Amino acid sequence: MVHTVLIKVHRTLLSKHSVNSKLKCVRLVSQVTKDKTRRGLPIVHHEGYVSHLPPDHRFKMRKFERLFYYLLKDNVIDRKQVWKPERVSRKVLIETVHTQEYIDDFFSGQIGVKEQKKTGFEWSRGLVSRCRYETGGTLLAVEAALQYGLACSTGGGTHHAFPSHGSGFCLINDMAVAARYFILRNRVSKVLIVDLDVHQGDGTAFIFADDPNVFTFSVHCGKNFPLHKQKSDLDVSLENGVGDDEYMEEIGKWLPLILETFRPDLVIYDAGVDPHQKDALGNLNLTDAGLFHRDYWVMDRVLSHGVPCACVIGGGYSKDLDELSLRHTILHRAATKVWTDRGM
Template sequence: MICMKKIFFKSSPLNVGRVFGACRCFHAETVRRERSGLPIVHHGGYVCDLPPGHRFPMGKFPRVLRCLINDQVITDKQVWVPEIASKDLLSCVHTDEYLTNFIHGRVNEQDQKRTGFSWSEGLVSRCRYETGGTVLAAQVALQRGLACSTAGGTHHAFPGYGSGFCLINDLAVAAKYLMGNSSPKRKVLIVDLDVHQGDGTAFIFKEEPSVFTFSVHCGKNFPLRKQQSDLDVSVEDGLEDEEYLSIVEAHLPWLLETFRPDLVLYDAGVDPHQEDELGRLRLTDRGLYKRDLYVMKTMVSRGVPVAAVIGGGYSRDIDKLALRHSIVHRAATQVWREFGM
């Protein structure tokens, strides 16, 4: 099922020089000078302690970076280290009341149950570093054309509450910051290929013409109550590689040509995988790789900067899951080399 919200109007052609020349003030602790490789954004603070047996696979984040380095896909010189996201930065999306309560631990039991996390200082720090990482990846993408974080994609967070393992909406914060920090206002396309609809992101930008939200998700999966993205494609359980990719191919070029974004934020969730514990679709490793390669080649070939985050993925085998999440970085590395970036 396909649901379309926004109507396009004619816009001026993309000014690649303006886009790539913008935003020179990076939210980074250390700016690497390595110019030959794909920028990878990572911070050790992407993780925090959780109770034993918790459903959320927190350990995957450092292992994504580790497997990329161990497999010689990247070197440590390609790693950019983000700053922690300030409360002021987060307030471009989230309410002051929510941020104050979240940061200072005034979160009631019902709200903790809705997010799936018990509050801790480490959880707050983790979410803020993750958001800082997505913002930095977007900034670097504007300069270099392509960048990837080893976390991000917390698309279920709403302005005033968290939900579904998401407490701060990193995609929305990055879009708002990069959109508002330019003149004229940048146009941002959010391509969300996580198996779950990005309901928080859709809600946040429902009245914002400069942000277009595109979601391909399993219709019978979480969240039960969907929001309306600018373009929703709801798919049935059991969808496999070729049909899934044909759906993406049918919509993405048209969106780029019609909306003409200055930046794309790509949520490359691996939970459509056939072995994912929460997914309900049947994509393979190869299918995910072809999906990610297609999305990023389509952007880069048109001169549109793209920042990718890893999105959702759930498995008790953390090493196998981390390897699966690294697919987007491997695909991005191929794009980087193919286009001589």
């Protein structure tokens, strides 16, 4: 099927430069030291990723616990690989990405009905806690990736959250918080966010629109949410129905170029499974094998450049909880193979 590629590069790849040394550092909530007793690919998970939602809600909240269940059940991982995050602090959220007014309102429940409708969630204390654990998980996945080269969370990828409001099932932008957090601490200078969720990462693109130290790369279905797109550093807009081969052709065209020219110190990879042919909100036609090949290729290509890669699961929608949860494990299965093949 014919598809269009919309390339919106609003600053030149080669104009990216190192972080301003005057930026203030942010202290870690919990300092993590390298543990030589750990074995295998770091998997970041917390039972706090789940909060209560009505059983018929479109967002299948329990997918986080079911995904973890299948990873253990199928012997993809064992418990020695699991890293347990802490909840991100209010201070970190405000110092990195979000406005104080929004975080104060979100934490205290002062979010209006209209704003709640835009996010797709009714506010609850459990929802706030869930988002804090999930963002803490992405921070920890980056820490693990910087230590070991590759790490995967069982959550994350809330790319529709803006500094002052949530949107599209996203309330805190975990990837943006993590990218800026580690830049502010001078752990990295340049971060590439590879967003392969079927929906454009509009919040992330907006947050880093004028930040030369973060490159946003989004491959998404053009005729899909959000209606009004933001400008990523590179947007690839696909037509409905694009399948495995055409999809990989586009990623293969652009990712190597970005890695070679921007030269990031860290990649944060959003491995959304909503491009799948059975996804309720996707409109693309990728298969299970196609998703596995995509994830393996992205991680392997990033690592071949000597760049650490922290992975989050992104979006995925289905009425069948177990089918969806298993689909999300494709990332961790592919990452495990990359880890093994590379002898990490």
